[in-house]
Amino acid sequence: MSQEFYDYIFAKQQNQEAVPSNKEITSWALKVIHLLYPERTGEKYASVDALKAEFIKLENELCRIMHATKACSNCDTSKLAKNFFESLPELFRVLNTDIQAIFNGDPAARSEFEVIRSYPGFYAISLYRIAHRLYVDNIPLLPRILTEYAHSKTGIDIHPAAKIDEYFYIDHGTGIVIGESCVIGKHVKLYQGVTLGALSVDKSMANTKRHPTVQDNVVIYSGATILGGETVIGHNSVVGGNVWLTKSLPPNSRVYHTPNHRILKRLGMKLFGHKK
Template sequence: MTNNLVEQKIIETIARLSNPESYKLVCHKHMQGEPLPSNKNLTRVIELVREILFPGYFGSTTLKSSITPHYMGVYVDELLELLTGEILAGLCFECTDESSNKIEKHKEGAQEKAVSFIEFLPEIRRQLVTDVEATFLNDPAAKNFGEVIFSYPGIRAITNYRIAHKLLELDVPLIPRFITEMAHSETGIDIHPRAQIGESFTIDHGTGVVIGSTCIIGKNVKIYQGVTLGAKSFPLDKDGNPIKGIPRHPILEDNVVIYAGATILGRITIGENSIIGGNVWVTNTLPANSKVVQKRPKDVPFTDGAGI
């Protein structure tokens, strides 16, 4: 291929890529100097929050009582600056006001939301303590709390979820979804930040778990890998598009256990103390103390697993 031909092909490709019709649905127009959300900064935000919530496990936090306030102060100062910037970026991203003072208009609100989030960190820690304890108690293979905090993907995903959920409650746009999708990429666990999840929540193994945006999960619930808490159908508007924002995912009451591969769909309720077996499909409300398992074929003898 001659140099002239290479140059011609490159020029033609640049022209096609520059055609506004080709990118009108995937282009975000923003003012010069307007901040955009940063994966790098949000990764650091999550690192900082973990260092604050689990002192002694992440970063260089010491457990000496006389020095801990110093480390906490350093982490919180950095968190306030970074989180304020990312919240500002999210507010600007979704703001349709293109006036010249758009950034200034959102700065104070961004800082207020960041401060409110930081004030809530002790409560997030309390919630996560219950999750860590429940995970440890529910897993015979877990040797100690440290192993759970350091290495269990369920705790990593639940931590990101609880952070993102609070930010969503503070009306922070875009950023909460970034945070839960970061955990999704790392762990294979997909929890929508809008879901409502009670304390002492356990996700065992975790890969392939999906929890939809309008799910409500009570206290002391345990789910295994491959569980889907999804929507059965999507009501359509007059143009044939799914109607957004309506409750369409399951409600799990307290003390429910759902085993691997189960699929629970629609706005149904699984009553407290119920057990859902592996690889079953549930689309109807179940009363408290229910037990749903796959039907065993008559020609397959029962075994208690001895010798396997």
């Protein structure tokens, strides 16, 4: 490589302002989750005052992170950090509904402790709800860092701008995509490989409703793809596995994919290890 290239990269590094790493930002969010759910770490505090001090410490840390990342040029980062932590009781309440939905809906779940400690769906939902709270306050960058971290760990890709109501249940989860302008109601259950996406990724569609709306009490099975900002899945509907939808469904619908199967039998062939 040329000396000019080295000089260019070096100059770029020198001009780069010091900002917290993605690891530092995600570590802050995970500390918040661990305070809300000590089941994840088993950590205990000696007193309520000690616990309160830890929350204040994380509030100050959020303020510092926002300031360092220049989250906004003319805003009060102290006020934004305070607003976030004042919203924690409501966020905690909603997360508890997600735990209940997973525990009640999954026959394999033996306890809420198991859901909190080991379920990737709850892990992704937790980081999404923190990210969404920051997004609502118009804090840039941090929400996307948090949801992309959850994506890297679980394979579940939820845009922080998506609006997701209570009792949200992700089962298995790998490969789920929930787009920026999605709206999801209460008691919705998604299986692995579900895509709630856009019909077009044209840049001119930024800031428009590009992703579906899923109303209350809907189940969407694995591999289903639902596209388009005008697409509405009506309440109490079931969307079967591998279904492809670009149009709305009325409430109480049942839609299933019906593939054609051909079973070939020939004399002397081995099918599944057995002579036919």
